[in-house]
Amino acid sequence: MTLALAYWQESILRVLGVTVAVLLPAGTFVYVFLFKLMSFMQSRLGPMEAGPYGSMQLLAEVGKFLQKEDIFPEKADRALFRLAPYVVVASAFLVYVVVPFGPDALFADLDTGVFLVLALSSVSVLGVLMAGWASANKYSLMGGLRAAGQLIAYELPMVLAVVGVVIQAETLNMQQIVLTQNDGEIFGWGGLGNPFVLTQFVGFVVFLVATQAELTQPPFDMPVAESELVTGYMTEYSGLRFLLFFIGEFATAGAFAAIAATLFLGGWGIPFFPSDADWMNLVGPLVLFSKIMFVALLIFWFRFTYPRLREDQLQQFAWKYLIPIALANIVVTGILKVAF
Amino acid sequence: MSVIDRRELSALAARAADARVNVELETEGMTLNIGPQHPATHGTLRIIVRLDGEQVVWAEPVCGYMHRGYEKLVEVRSYPQVNTLINRIDWLGSFANEVPFILACEQLMEIEAPPRAQYIRTILFELSRISNVSLGLGDAALQLGAQTAAFYAFRDREYVLNLVEAATGGRFHPNFDRIGGLKDDLPKGWIDETKVAMRKVRDYCDEIETLVFGNEIFEARTRGIGVIPREVALQYGLSGANLRGSGVDWDLRRDQKLPMAWDKCDWKVWTHPDGDSFSRLWVRLKETYEATLIVDQLCESLPSGPVMAKVPRIIKVPEGEAWISTENPLGEMGYYVVSKGDTGPFRVKIRSASFNNISVVPWVLRGVYVPDVITILASLYFILGDIDR
Amino acid sequence: MSPLPSSAEVDDRRAELLARLHDELGEAVEGTHELAGKDLWVRVRTDAWREAAEVAEGRLGMTYFCYLAGLDWMPSPFGKGEDDPTQPPPERSTEIVQGYAGGSTRFQVLARVHDVQRMVGLTLKTDVPDDTMAVPSWVPVYAGANWHEREAWEMFGISFVGHPDLRNLYLPTDFEGHPLRKDFPLLARIVKPWPGIVDVEPMPADLDGEGGDE
Numbered sequence: 001m002t003l004a005l006a007y008w009q010e011s012i013l014r015v016l017g018v019t020v021a022v023l024l025p026a027g028t029f030v031y032v033f034l035f036k037l038m039s040f041m042q043s044r045l046g047p048m049e050a051g052p053y054g055s056m057q058l059l060a061e062v063g064k065f066l067q068k069e070d071i072f073p074e075k076a077d078r079a080l081f082r083l084a085p086y087v088v089v090a091s092a093f094l095v096y097v098v099v100p101f102g103p104d105a106l107f108a109d110l111d112t113g114v115f116l117v118l119a120l121s122s123v124s125v126l127g128v129l130m131a132g133w134a135s136a137n138k139y140s141l142m143g144g145l146r147a148a149g150q151l152i153a154y155e156l157p158m159v160l161a162v163v164g165v166v167i168q169a170e171t172l173n174m175q176q177i178v179l180t181q182n183d184g185e186i187f188g189w190g191g192l193g194n195p196f197v198l199t200q201f202v203g204f205v206v207f208l209v210a211t212q213a214e215l216t217q218p219p220f221d222m223p224v225a226e227s228e229l230v231t232g233y234m235t236e237y238s239g240l241r242f243l244l245f246f247i248g249e250f251a252t253a254g255a256f257a258a259i260a261a262t263l264f265l266g267g268w269g270i271p272f273f274p275s276d277a278d279w280m281n282l283v284g285p286l287v288l289f290s291k292i293m294f295v296a297l298l299i300f301w302f303r304f305t306y307p308r309l310r311e312d313q314l315q316q317f318a319w320k321y322l323i324p325i326a327l328a329n330i331v332v333t334g335i336l337k338v339a340f
Numbered sequence: 341m342s343v344i345d346r347r348e349l350s351a352l353a354a355r356a357a358d359a360r361v362n363v364e365l366e367t368e369g370m371t372l373n374i375g376p377q378h379p380a381t382h383g384t385l386r387i388i389v390r391l392d393g394e395q396v397v398w399a400e401p402v403c404g405y406m407h408r409g410y411e412k413l414v415e416v417r418s419y420p421q422v423n424t425l426i427n428r429i430d431w432l433g434s435f436a437n438e439v440p441f442i443l444a445c446e447q448l449m450e451i452e453a454p455p456r457a458q459y460i461r462t463i464l465f466e467l468s469r470i471s472n473v474s475l476g477l478g479d480a481a482l483q484l485g486a487q488t489a490a491f492y493a494f495r496d497r498e499y500v501l502n503l504v505e506a507a508t509g510g511r512f513h514p515n516f517d518r519i520g521g522l523k524d525d526l527p528k529g530w531i532d533e534t535k536v537a538m539r540k541v542r543d544y545c546d547e548i549e550t551l552v553f554g555n556e557i558f559e560a561r562t563r564g565i566g567v568i569p570r571e572v573a574l575q576y577g578l579s580g581a582n583l584r585g586s587g588v589d590w591d592l593r594r595d596q597k598l599p600m601a602w603d604k605c606d607w608k609v610w611t612h613p614d615g616d617s618f619s620r621l622w623v624r625l626k627e628t629y630e631a632t633l634i635v636d637q638l639c640e641s642l643p644s645g646p647v648m649a650k651v652p653r654i655i656k657v658p659e660g661e662a663w664i665s666t667e668n669p670l671g672e673m674g675y676y677v678v679s680k681g682d683t684g685p686f687r688v689k690i691r692s693a694s695f696n697n698i699s700v701v702p703w704v705l706r707g708v709y710v711p712d713v714i715t716i717l718a719s720l721y722f723i724l725g726d727i728d729r
Numbered sequence: 730m731s732p733l734p735s736s737a738e739v740d741d742r743r744a745e746l747l748a749r750l751h752d753e754l755g756e757a758v759e760g761t762h763e764l765a766g767k768d769l770w771v772r773v774r775t776d777a778w779r780e781a782a783e784v785a786e787g788r789l790g791m792t793y794f795c796y797l798a799g800l801d802w803m804p805s806p807f808g809k810g811e812d813d814p815t816q817p818p819p820e821r822s823t824e825i826v827q828g829y830a831g832g833s834t835r836f837q838v839l840a841r842v843h844d845v846q847r848m849v850g851l852t853l854k855t856d857v858p859d860d861t862m863a864v865p866s867w868v869p870v871y872a873g874a875n876w877h878e879r880e881a882w883e884m885f886g887i888s889f890v891g892h893p894d895l896r897n898l899y900l901p902t903d904f905e906g907h908p909l910r911k912d913f914p915l916l917a918r919i920v921k922p923w924p925g926i927v928d929v930e931p932m933p934a935d936l937d938g939e940g941g942d943e
């Protein structure tokens with residue numbers, strides 16, 4: 001069943017769709033992982049008052065942030081200060097443009113999808129730097145500088161991990177990658193398809209670790225080290241701007257989880273089911289959502305358990321361990337691809 | 341040199357020091373204020389650091405934000421009133437604050453508490469050690485980023501605080517010790533509850549050992565950081581786990597004869613030769629575990645009898661001077677009590693452990709990175725009330 | 730680890746310490762006081778204060794620096810802070826009586842060092858001359874004395890010659906006065922008189938030998 005819609009109707013649908021696609025995972029992450037999983041791991045219940053079992057807590061928090069006073073530090077650079085949160089959130093939204101949700105349910109079918117995604121994920125670094133500098137606060141500046149170094153350092157392992165997937169799939173197109181995983185075969189057996197998490201396991205692990213760092217989550221959260229920098233580059237933000245950073249953090253987590261699910265776990269496809277049926281357009285998003293939740297579970301589980309690495313240890317880890325492993329992964333993938 | 345010149349000189353030096361630290365952004369290096377409001381400092385401690393990039397070139401703690409003037413206040417109070425006051429010096433291990441003062445007064449009065457009181461004092465002393473240090477361990481993990489461990493610390497401390505409340509009436513400020521013994525005897529069923537609670541604390545220690553100390557990132561953050569060699573530690577008067585973490589085998593519970601019950605049970609003193617942050621925290625963990633064993637043994641062998649010796653209603657301590665120090669949770673805490681035969685002390689010098697522990701900060705923080713500042717402070721483990729009195 | 734020495738052994742070690750101090754410092758030892766089984770107090774002459782530290786740290790093995798404090802022996806002109814502000818202040822003795830190991834000045838400096846291996850400690854005292862209020866500093870010998878001397882300076886006004894950076898520790902830089910001196914009043918009692926003046930219950934009868942069961 002295809003819908004014939006006027007262009008303007010389609011546009012509205014797309015805007016609504018991307019808003020839901022970004023905010024729904026973000027909100028779910030905040031509730032399930034931040035409020036409940038973290039609380040249960042720490043022997044406490046978490047928010048229970050707002051709504052049944054505290055499910056409306058996020059809405060309550062949104063309302064609280066919206067009604068706060070708009071404060072600027074006196075010496076802050078006004079324009080940059082205002083712009084920084086929007087940059088971060090924009091990059092999260094833009095990543096969803098190329099993530100496929102079903103055989104036909106996608107926003108843009110770009111042949112350079114993977115490339116765009118990796119480029120867009122770097123845009124948030126600019127937002128962080130802007131926030132750190134414009135806050136006119138030494139702690140924020142230090143947080144911003146640390147963040148810049150960290151985010152740039154961990155871009156490389158992420159890119160290199162994805163290169164392995166691209167070699168296997170022979171395309172940069174996200175939809176094609178999903179289809180290759182669904183319809184592919186591992187050494188002749190086509191039952192499970194060819195989810196790249198099996199063949200590219202090393203790449204998957206490297207990608208997850210790099211994602212943890214890109215999101216500045218513990219153990220890589222030096223830029224927002226609470227006990228030292230009091231949330232680093234976000235210290236001077238309150239009210240709506242802080243809410244945007246907050247949503248941006250979880251929306252980016254959702255975005256990276258979506259990318260991981262698409263590239264490694266087979267996206268919206270389910271094994272043993274055909275990948276071009278029309279009803280997959282409705283089931284696909286749900287499947288993708290559940291895979292996103294799984295990846296996010298791994299990310300947040302690490303977050304609540306590990307202490308944080310020091311900045312130089314963090315950099316050493318990226319440059320001396322992750323990048324060589326990712327490079328080795330590429331070499332091995334290439335050899336195997338040519339051999340088989 | 342006459343007094344006036346010296347005062348002027350000192351005022352000039354102080355103004356210069358203030359001017360140094362008030363410069364906002366210098367060309368070489370940045371001066372950063374850690375505190376007084378800051379999640380990492382356990383209270384209102386301000387540390388001024390001058391940074392070169394991320395390295396500290398010069399650090400100085402500024403204390404006194406919580407100075408309450410205890411040594412002046414006790415001069416107008418009677419001995420039982422002083423007891424209430426000194427509970428609040430180290431507020432996490434509060435029963436332990438009272439004990440050296442009471443023992444000093446008893447030494448001057450030449451009386452000794454009955455055996456049952458000595459045992460119960462020791463049990464409550466070790467319970468305050470457990471509640472203080474277990475929080476310190478969870479807090480150290482929190483400073484390093486592992487938020488979960490701090491919640492476990494609070495959860496498991498509750499068992500000990502409930503015990504203290506059941507026996508003394510106060511979770512944090514028991515005010516239970518009296519010159520000559522204790523205020524009351526233990527309630528019924530307390531011994532059994534204590535045994536259960538000690539088992540839970542031991543489980544907590546094991547949990548922290550695997551979750552925190554076994555973590556590679558924790559080790560990478562604490563090993564080799566903030567090494568304090570033995571000689572420096574002795575010169576600065578570091579005590580407690582800080583000294584034993586530098587390899588000095590000295591524990592005031594074992595190494596002096598006091599009318600308390602530590603020599604009536606079997607326990608071990610833990611030391612670590614490295615002198616870095618990991619060793620200090622590790623010694624604290626082992627001491628907490630050991631304290632539970634001490635409490636168990638003393639509960640088993642608690643003698644019966646009165647808990648209060650015969651003392652007059654109005655306590656007048658005879659003229660003299662006495663110094664008693666004990667191995668408090670934070671280190672060596674002692675009181676030098678000068679009495680003129682009155683109902684209250686003439687002068688009390690409070691030697692608190694954290695004062696010496698933090699005086700080493702300018703020495704140890706040179707050349708470390710900013711994140712390591714937090715690690716070192718967490719491993720030295722101080723309480724503001726103890727530094728500032 | 731050696732076992733805990735008996736009380737008699739510790740007394741012997743203290744006697745030995747005292748003898749060696751007499752040997753090393755000779756005339757500088759002005760007063761001593763020993764309490765069997767408890768502690769040893771030694772008072773040295775003011776100009777030999779640092780030398781005493783060097784002897785203790787270098788030759789007697791007292792490597793652990795416990796603390797350093799000031800003492801003001803003048804009885805407080807405000808008594809226990811319980812004076813009724815509407816009545817003239819009662820007569821009080823102003824006689825300055827020093828404590829253990831004697832002394833001849835109003836202010837004294839008190840320090841304690843310890844030998845962690847032989848498990849014996851030593852309390853050292855010295856007079857502070859009334860005119861100069863200056864005492865040699867211990868910082869070159871025990872680095873930890875830095876903060877303690879700063880506290881003694883701000884609380885008593887005793888200056889330490891040779892201290893690298895003698896300024897206030899707790900109090901703001903421009904604080905006037907030295908709070909722990911007895912003639913510096915406890916401001917809390919000046920601002921609000923002791924409530925017991927109006928609301929005094931008669932003291933319970935002072936019965937010796939009455940067991941306190943409360």
